[in-house]
Each structure stands twice: as C-alpha cells, then as structure tokens.
Amino acid sequence: MRLSQAYQPTLKEVPAEAQIASHRLMLRAGLIRQTSAGIYAWLPAGLRVLRNIAQIVREEQNAIGAEEILMPTLQSAELWKRSGRYDAYGPEMLRIQDRHKRELLYGPTNEEMVTDIFGTTVKSYRELPKMLYHIQWKFRDEIRPRFGVMRGREFYMKDAYSFDASYEDAEKSYYRMMLSYLRIFRRLGVQAVPMAADTGPIGGNLSHEFLVLAPTGESGVFYNNDWDSIDWNSLPLDPKKDEDLDKLKDLVANSYAATDEKHDEASWAKLPDEKRREGRGIEVGHIFYFGTKYTESMGVEVSGADGAAFHPHMGSYGIGVSRLVGAIIEASHDDAGIIWPEEVAPYKVALLNLRPGDEVCDQLCEEFYALKPDAILYDDRSERAGVKFNDADLMGHPWQAIIGPRGAKTRTIELKNRASGERLELTFDDAIAKLGLK
Amino acid sequence: MRLSQAYQPTLKEVPAEAQIASHRLMLRAGLIRQTSAGIYAWLPAGLRVLRNIAQIVREEQNAIGAEEILMPTLQSAELWKRSGRYDAYGPEMLRIQDRHKRELLYGPTNEEMVTDIFGTTVKSYRELPKMLYHIQWKFRDEIRPRFGVMRGREFYMKDAYSFDASYEDAEKSYYRMMLSYLRIFRRLGVQAVPMAADTGPIGGNLSHEFLVLAPTGESGVFYNNDWDSIDWNSLPLDPKKDEDLDKLKDLVANSYAATDEKHDEASWAKLPDEKRREGRGIEVGHIFYFGTKYTESMGVEVSGADGAAFHPHMGSYGIGVSRLVGAIIEASHDDAGIIWPEEVAPYKVALLNLRPGDEVCDQLCEEFYALKPDAILYDDRSERAGVKFNDADLMGHPWQAIIGPRGAKTRTIELKNRASGERLELTFDDAIAKLGLK
Numbered sequence: 001m002r003l004s005q006a007y008q009p010t011l012k013e014v015p016a017e018a019q020i021a022s023h024r025l026m027l028r029a030g031l032i033r034q035t036s037a038g039i040y041a042w043l044p045a046g047l048r049v050l051r052n053i054a055q056i057v058r059e060e061q062n063a064i065g066a067e068e069i070l071m072p073t074l075q076s077a078e079l080w081k082r083s084g085r086y087d088a089y090g091p092e093m094l095r096i097q098d099r100h101k102r103e104l105l106y107g108p109t110n111e112e113m114v115t116d117i118f119g120t121t122v123k124s125y126r127e128l129p130k131m132l133y134h135i136q137w138k139f140r141d142e143i144r145p146r147f148g149v150m151r152g153r154e155f156y157m158k159d160a161y162s163f164d165a166s167y168e169d170a171e172k173s174y175y176r177m178m179l180s181y182l183r184i185f186r187r188l189g190v191q192a193v194p195m196a197a198d199t200g201p202i203g204g205n206l207s208h209e210f211l212v213l214a215p216t217g218e219s220g221v222f223y224n225n226d227w228d229s230i231d232w233n234s235l236p237l238d239p240k241k242d243e244d245l246d247k248l249k250d251l252v253a254n255s256y257a258a259t260d261e262k263h264d265e266a267s268w269a270k271l272p273d274e275k276r277r278e279g280r281g282i283e284v285g286h287i288f289y290f291g292t293k294y295t296e297s298m299g300v301e302v303s304g305a306d307g308a309a310f311h312p313h314m315g316s317y318g319i320g321v322s323r324l325v326g327a328i329i330e331a332s333h334d335d336a337g338i339i340w341p342e343e344v345a346p347y348k349v350a351l352l353n354l355r356p357g358d359e360v361c362d363q364l365c366e367e368f369y370a371l372k373p374d375a376i377l378y379d380d381r382s383e384r385a386g387v388k389f390n391d392a393d394l395m396g397h398p399w400q401a402i403i404g405p406r407g408a409k410t411r412t413i414e415l416k417n418r419a420s421g422e423r424l425e426l427t428f429d430d431a432i433a434k435l436g437l438k
Numbered sequence: 439m440r441l442s443q444a445y446q447p448t449l450k451e452v453p454a455e456a457q458i459a460s461h462r463l464m465l466r467a468g469l470i471r472q473t474s475a476g477i478y479a480w481l482p483a484g485l486r487v488l489r490n491i492a493q494i495v496r497e498e499q500n501a502i503g504a505e506e507i508l509m510p511t512l513q514s515a516e517l518w519k520r521s522g523r524y525d526a527y528g529p530e531m532l533r534i535q536d537r538h539k540r541e542l543l544y545g546p547t548n549e550e551m552v553t554d555i556f557g558t559t560v561k562s563y564r565e566l567p568k569m570l571y572h573i574q575w576k577f578r579d580e581i582r583p584r585f586g587v588m589r590g591r592e593f594y595m596k597d598a599y600s601f602d603a604s605y606e607d608a609e610k611s612y613y614r615m616m617l618s619y620l621r622i623f624r625r626l627g628v629q630a631v632p633m634a635a636d637t638g639p640i641g642g643n644l645s646h647e648f649l650v651l652a653p654t655g656e657s658g659v660f661y662n663n664d665w666d667s668i669d670w671n672s673l674p675l676d677p678k679k680d681e682d683l684d685k686l687k688d689l690v691a692n693s694y695a696a697t698d699e700k701h702d703e704a705s706w707a708k709l710p711d712e713k714r715r716e717g718r719g720i721e722v723g724h725i726f727y728f729g730t731k732y733t734e735s736m737g738v739e740v741s742g743a744d745g746a747a748f749h750p751h752m753g754s755y756g757i758g759v760s761r762l763v764g765a766i767i768e769a770s771h772d773d774a775g776i777i778w779p780e781e782v783a784p785y786k787v788a789l790l791n792l793r794p795g796d797e798v799c800d801q802l803c804e805e806f807y808a809l810k811p812d813a814i815l816y817d818d819r820s821e822r823a824g825v826k827f828n829d830a831d832l833m834g835h836p837w838q839a840i841i842g843p844r845g846a847k848t849r850t851i852e853l854k855n856r857a858s859g860e861r862l863e864l865t866f867d868d869a870i871a872k873l874g875l876k
Contacts, residue, residue: 122447
C-alpha cells in the first residue's frame with residue numbers, strides 16, 4: 001500500500017479519553033475510531049491486524065479438528081429461557097424487541113445456541129467428539145466501557161464448544177484446546193500463561209484463564225518461570241494423542257501459575273526463588289468444562305453405543321480477538337509507538353523514501369515496493385524524513401526499509417528492526433533476502 | 439476434509455417452510471440452519487461459500503482502490519437523527535435501548551456512520567477521491583422473512599461509499615464501481631446485468647441495480663443479449679483511466695436492460711428481434727449516486743483547492759453477500775442438487791471412495807486426498823456408492839473424482855463434471871493435472 005493513498009488517519013494529539021497506552025496508540029496510529037461508547041470502527045490498518053489474529057486462531061483451531069461455523073449475532077430469548085440464563089444474566093445482556101414484539105438479544109456468548117444446533121443435527125455417539133467454533137461479533141453492555149477495545153461493548157470473539165461422550169473424553173478435549181491456545185498466543189507474539197480460574201456464570205468445575213503478561217495488566221500474576229521458555233509450536237505434542245494430552249495436563253498441574261485472586265502462598269513458598277516470577281497480566285482467553293449443564297437443561301441427547309440416550313459433556317473456550325489487539329500493544333510498545341509481532345503486523349515492512357522526487361531514490365523504492373505490495377507500506381509522501389521516521393515507529397511495522405538519495409546510488413538500503421532497534425546497511429539483494437521478499 | 443469427520447448434516451426430507459429451490463437445497467445440503475425467523479447459522483460448508491464470495495468481492499474492490507474498513511453492527515440513533523432518516527426509516531429498522539436508555543439501532547446500512555467517520559478524518563480535497571467499504575452483518579426487520587437467506591433479517595452485506603470533489607468525479611467513481619461489480623459477478627459464476635433503478639430511501643438521482651438471471655427471479659427483466667457475452671474480467675478496461683470509464687458509461691447507456699417496473703416498450707421495440715432477451719432476475723447489488731445529501735445534512739465539509747470548504751459528493755454501493763449464496767443456487771442447480779461455480783464452491787473436488795476398506799482403493803484415495811486436503815471433500819464414509827453419488831450431486835462441488843476397486847488397480851480415476859455431466863476416465867496423473875491439483 002502507498003501511504004500517500006492509504007486511509008490511515010494518524011492523530012498528532014493524544015485524545016483525553018484514552019487512559020492506557022494501547023488505546024492512545026490505536027487512536028494515534030489510525031487503527032480505530034470510536035462510534036459510540038465502547039463501540040469502534042476498525043480502519044484499514046486496524047482491520048488488517050484484527051484479521052491476522054483471527055486467521056491465526058482459525059488455523060490453530062482447525063489444526064485440532066475444530067470446525068468453523070458462523071452463528072448469528074442476534075438470538076432468540078426463548079433459547080436462554082430454556083437454559084435458565086435469560087433472567088440470570090443481568091443488565092450486561094442487550095435485550096431487544098422486534099417489530100412483532102418477540103424478544104431477541106445480542107449474543108454475549110453462544111452456549112445455548114450451539115447446544116440447540118448440535119441437538120438438532122447430531123444424533124449418535126459415533127459423531128463424537130465434536131468441536132465447533134465461530135468468530136463473531138458479540139455484545140456486552142458494560143456499565144462503564146473504557147480502555148478502548150480492551151473493554152468495549154461490541155467485541156470480536158472466537159468461541160468454541162466441545163461435545164463428548166464422557167468426562168474422560170471431555171477432559172481430553174479440554175487439554176487439546178489448551179494446547180491450541182498456547183500455540184495461538186505464541187504465534188501472536190505474546191506470552192500467555194494459563195491460570196486456574198473460577199467458572200462464573202458459565203458454570204462447571206474446570207476452568208483456566210489465559211493471561212498475557214504486560215506491565216499494565218489488570219491482574220497481578222505469580223508463576224513458575226518454566227512458562228517463559230516453552231515454545232509450544234515446536235514442542236512435539238500431538239493433539240490427537242491421548243498420552244501427549246496427559247503430558248500437558250501434568251505440566252500444567254506442576255508449573256505454578258495463579259492470579260492474585262487465586263494465589264496460594266503455601267504452594268508459592270515451595271517454589272525455589274529463581275523459579276518465581278511476579279508480574280501483571282491481561283485476560284485474553286478463558287476455557288471451561290461444565291459437563292452436562294446445558295445439554296440437560298435444554299434436553300439435548302444423543303444415542304449411545306448401547307442404544308440408550310445420554311447428555312453429552314460440554315466445554316466452551318473463548319478468545320477475545322478484538323481485545324487481543326489492545327493486549328498485544330500493551331505487551332509490546334515503547335515511547336515511540338507500537339511494536340507489532342511479525343505475524344500480527346498490518347504490514348511486515350514500512351518502506352521509507354527519504355527523497356520523493358529524486359529519480360534514483362524513487363526508482364529503487366518502486367523496485368522494492370513491487371516485490372510484494374501487500375506486505376509493504378510504502379511511505380511515498382512528500383514529508384520530511386523526521387516525520388516519516390516518527391510515523392513508522394508509531395505504526396510499529398516489524399521492519400523499516402530506509403532508502404535515501406545517497407544509498408540509492410549504490411543500491412544500498414538501511415534496515416531497521418523496530419523491536420530491537422538494530423540497524424543494518426545492506427545491498428538491495430541482501431535486504432530483500434533478509435526480509436524474505438524474494 | 440474427510441466427510442466421515444465433517445460436520446455437514448445433510449437432510450433427507452425437504453422442510454415444509456422452504457418454498458424455493460435454494461432454500462430447500464441449502465437446508466438439505468447442510469449449509470445453514472435457521473435459529474430464529476429470518477436468522478440463520480452458517481454450517482461449515484455454507485460458511486466456506488459465504489467466505490469465498492466475500493473474498494472475491496474484497497479482491498475486486500481492492501483492485502479499484504477501495505479500502506476496507508469494518509464498522510460496527512450497532513449504531514447510535516443520534517447519527518440517524520442528524521441525517522433525518524431515524525424517523526423516516528420505519529419498522530424495518532431494529533431499534534434498541536441500552537442499559538443507560540441510550541437509543542441504538544442495528545445498522546441496516548451505513549451512509550450516516552461512514553459520512554461521520556469520513557468527516558472526522560478527511561480534511562482536504564487532496565485526499566479525494568476516497569472509497570471505503572466494509573463487509574458486515576446488517577439487520578432489517580422484514581415483516582415476513584422468507585426464502586431462506588434470500589430475504590433474511592440478519593444478512594451479510596458489502597457496502598461501499600465514495601467521496602468526490604465534484605459531480606464529474608463522482609460519476610467516475612460510480613462507473614469504476616460498476617466495472618468492479620460486473621467483474622465480481624462474473625467471477626462468482628453468475629450473469630448479472632445492471633438495470634436503471636429508482637433510488638428509494640437512500641436518495642439521489644443515478645442508480646442501477648444488478649440482477650442475477652435465474653428462472654425463479656422475483657422481477658421480470660428485458661435486456662439486449664450483448665450483456666450475455668461480455669467477459670468483464672478479460673475486457674481491457676482500466677478502472678484508473680477516465681476514457682475507459684466513459685466507454686463503460688456509453689456501453690451501459692446503449693445496451694438496453696430494464697426490470698418490468700422500468701421497462702420501456704418504445705426502446706424495446708427499436709431493438710432487433712435477435713437481440714431481445716426476456717427472463718427473470720434476482721437483485722444482488724445496488725449502486726447509488728446521491729450527491730451531497732448526507733454531507734450537507736450532517737455538516738461534513740473538506741477544504742478545496744481555493745481554500746473554501748465544500749460538501750463532498752457521495753455514492754453508495756451494496757452487494758448482498760449472504761443473499762448471493764441463495765441467488766447463485768437459484769441460477770445454478772438441477773433436480774439432483776446444487777451446481778457450484780468453481781470460485782464459489784466449498785470444495786473444488788468431491789473424492790468418492792466407492793469401497794472403503796479395500797486396501798488398493800483406500801491407498802489411491804489417500805494419495806489423491808493428500809494432494810490438497812483443503813480443496814477436496816473426501817467421502818470416506820462406509821456408505822453405498824448410490825448414497826455417495828447422490829450426496830455429491832446434492833452438495834454440488836464442481837468435480838467428482840470417483841475411485842472404485844477395479845479402477846484403483848490400474849490407477850484409473852473417473853472424473854465427473856457436475857455442471858455438464860461429462861465423465862472422463864483418466865490415469866491418476868492426468869486426473870490431477872486436469873484438476874490443477876499438482
């Protein structure tokens with residue numbers, strides 16, 4: 001994309017309502033605009049990030065055999081009356097009447113709907129286990145929406161649901177999903193640690209929340225630093241193998257991690273000093289096993305091997321996709337702006353032409369840009385070099401490729417790594433090889 | 439995908455509420471489930487089609503320089519009061535009160551919101567022309583939702599908005615968008631013809647609707663058969679060149695096409711007999727130029743070259759993405775089921791293993807499937823051949839690759855083209871070359 005033509009309205013002044021870094025940076029870098037309290041429009045660069053995150057989630061969910069569907073945003077109140085949650089949910093649920101005075105609601109989550117769909121389509125134990133997920137806009141009418149997309153009212157969420165024949169099978173689905181989550185967060189470039197959690201209004205008795213470590217996090221966290229070093233994506237754990245899921249279960253049980261609410265001083269004291277890490281975290285995911293709570297209350301059964309009908313065991317598994325955009329920035333920024341992890345960034349490279357109008361400079365920039373226009377944000381504006389450097393740092397693309405009139409004569413490019421600040425003077429060919437643009 | 443593991447609940451019985459072919463076939467083939475009146479959940483195969491359509495729309499919109507954003511589903515009533523449409527819109531608008539008694543609505547369209555966003559971010563004529571679009575769920579509270587996704591209440595729509603400095607520029611944007619639409623529909627495998635239309639509640643004085651020709655269409659259409667033969671995607675019209683847009687304008691002005699509402703017998707009579715085509719059509723897109731209606735009523739201005747502020751000219755451009763799933767099926771099906779156009783199909787190939795359990799047969803199927811699992815639906819179920827043939831015809835993938843025990847011994851595959859019914863006996867290597875799976 002050419003920045004001169006791109007719709008990316010950066011802001012010079014920090015808006016007063018933005019109290020935290022991610023909110024300020026998302027507004028300054030032109031990623032979002034608020035349209036109502038806690039409701040945002042995503043501008044092109046923000047949408048690219050949102051979609052990159054959703055795509056990573058999708059790939060990793062598909063990799064464990066979960067299947068993607070798409071449920072609507074509006075649900076019938078009837079469904080929630082069947083489970084008993086309609087009255088229990090409280091004022092965060094946005095309740096709606098249609099023209100025929102039928103009660104609808106804007107889905108805050110989908111346990112009821114997916115249970116109903118499952119019940120009308122799956123008839124036999126032979127079709128289990130089944131995992132369905134969708135990535136859809138949800139609404140929770142927060143009394144005081146704040147912190148930008150971190151605590152918005154209309155938000156984008158991936159929610160998955162598992163159906164199993166027994167507790168033992170459901171536990172496997174639970175840890176299969178946990179492995180998928182650990183791989184997702186690692187690919188997103190953040191460090192997320194699962195911590196035992198209360199189950200709240202979803203119900204059930206097995207639950208973990210995933211916290212991204214960030215100095216501005218809302219919760220205090222205490223954890224064994226083993227969590228820091230595990231590369232989940234190269235660890236040879238096969239989600240299809242029961243013994244590998246058992247290994248993960250043991251690992252989780254034996255590596256301490258807790259939010260301040262659940263922190264247990266006695267267990268903590270047993271950990272050697274050099275293993276203890278304290279910090280702060282932002283919740284970005286939450287997984288639950290809740291047994292037959294919904295299949296029983298909603299009367300959903302399948303037939304078993306012996307011909308007798310039974311209520312499948314369920315779990316639900318959420319990732320806050322729009323919230324993650326904010327959380328990643330909280331975990332990865334500096335005074336100059338955002339530092340995007342590679343797989344999430346709107347563009348991999350910001351190409352800075354330091355002298356638009358200079359023929360040699362323009363030519364080399366065009367040659368570079370033509371390599372992969374969709375991965376490069378080409379700053380071809382007639383602005384001073386200082387403005388371009390500042391905007392590139394603010395927007396936070398992983399690499400800056402800087403081409404000035406002097407370097408252009410010898411086909412030399414300066415590469416700057418946004419995260420490390422490292423600078424390299426390279427020939428054109430070496431630079432594009434380094435960036436994988438060839 | 440292996441069909442034995444896929445969540446694709448086909449129905450044997452035609453549901454009574456489904457009155458038209460596309461609705462029946464979408465339910466029978468397991469593409470959708472109704473969750474409330476006029477509101478549907480998309481099952482995996484249906485979601486793949488929906489996403490394929492959205493992706494084609496996206497690519498062609500990007501190709502004319504439109505930029506993708508994503509506006510929220512819920513809007514503030516305040517915005518619509520500024521334009522004067524809040525009271526005018528009537529009972530199809532779903533009106534909502536939040537917990538603080540603030541009035542919201544579920545967006546049926548986004549002229550107001552995009553005008554407001556534009557107004558707070560674009561300040562100068564130098565940033566024009568600007569085209570923004572999004573693909574988002576909308577809601578219109580139809581009094582009698584019917585025909586499945588063809589007339590649903592919650593529906594997926596691409597809506598684009600153009601901002602220009604003058605009528606002349608806005609007209610260019612209008613025909614640029616028309617070219618994009620003609621290319622989109624061609625890629626979707628349907629024949630869509632633009633027809634002069636009334637502007638209705640959007641306002642304005644230049645408007646075309648795009649009708650997909652289908653025998654079950656809601657409107658009668660009359661058109662010059664020149665429209666049948668133009669391949670818009672290979673026609674050398676450059677959307678960046680004014681003279682090419684003029685050519686398109688002339689072509690549209692001189693090739694008769696009208697719905698029965700607008701049909702003009704005098705113009706029709708002038709057309710030679712062999713050029714006249716009559717048929718029926720389904721509206722799948724609508725484009726409007728409406729000048730400064732919203733920029734004036736909402737007080738949005740940018741500064742001109744002479745320093746004086748002016749109201750930009752606008753157009754809006756919609757494509758019914760979820761409606762198209764139904765429209766494509768109406769245009770492309772037979773008694774046995776759906777006939778998906780290639781770029782839209784959930785899978786390119788249905789692989790039918792006629793004897794699961796036969797070692798040679800299984801092996802050849804696995805070898806075939808491994809070539810591109812994401813493009814192949816592998817029917818590995820232990821069902822009779824007849825069931826597999828029927829289901830493959832029902833689901834409508836463009837190609838069926840049929841492997842039986844006799845053929846497998848000599849590595850022979852039968853390919854069936856779903857649209858033409860043509861059957862080919864090919865060697866394994868020739869078959870995968872023919873299907874482009876190598």
